[in-house]
Amino acid sequence: MKKRKINPISLKRAKIQWALLPIFLIAASLGWKYHWLGFVVPVAMIVGMVGGLLRGRYVCGNLCPRGAFLDRLLAKISPKREIPSFFRSSYLRAFMFAFLIGMLTFQISRDPGNIMHWGFSFWLICFVTSILAIILGIFFHHRTWCAFCPIGSFGALFGGHKRALAIEREKCVNCLLCEKVCPMTLKIASKNSNDLICNRDCIQCQECVGHCPKKILSLVKNPQGKESCAEESLPQAALQR
Ligand code: SF4
Ligand code: SF4
Secondary structure, eight states: OOOOOOOHHHHHHHHHHHHHHHHHHHHHHHTTTSGGGGGHHHHHHHHHHHHHHHHTTHHHHHTOHHHHHHHHTGGGTOOOOOOOGGGGOHHHHHHHHHHHHHHHHHHHHTSTTOHHHHHHHHHHHHHHHHHHHHHHHHHSOTTGGGGTOHHHHHHHHHHTTSEEEEEOGGGOOOOOHHHHHOTTOOOOTTTOSOSEEOOTTOOOOOHHHHHOTTOOEEEEEOTTHHHHHGGGOHHHHHHHO
């Protein structure tokens, strides 16, 4: 049987994610016993937030250890249904942000002088949200959690306009392969007639770029800035989908 050739973009990303995967698996499965492992969580949060300010959701798509778990393992058993618009709602995102900060503060306040308890608290938050991510992935799509992850929403809000997809429309054959492989189930070629597609929730994985048979997609610095993403601001994007 002929072996399917993987495009270089997907291959490079897969290698990075396979390397990150053990971080998630070890921290999530052993953090209840070795509380210091929980400190992986604030490190990942800081990297995600700084990355979010600089480059939107790039970290979500390429460097997040939990994202690696979702793409490399959970995707194998996920039905990969389109992520329901409810999960992109700005209300849900705001609620989740407040809920997690509240939970974390409450949990830490139970023994604030004990640094290992801080580690345990971070692990607990990571564990609970990972269980939620797995359940959502089994029923909907493996990246459903990422539609309302507080760190991802932060990146989308403050840096999501910084990168966009450039498309050579006239060469597009409307095969929609780009949309089929998009882990965030975003509209790409079918969206509108613009040559620049800016979606704040794009996690910049470039799977669409690598899979496009016509090689007409590229991820670029968004020359139009916030303006081109204006109608895709989080609340409106949630309403549109
Ligand atoms: S994969 Fe490429 S050719 Fe196919 S619809 Fe998307 S942009 Fe167009
Ligand atoms: S639009 Fe392309 S780069 Fe953005 S998340 Fe979807 S597949 Fe990845």
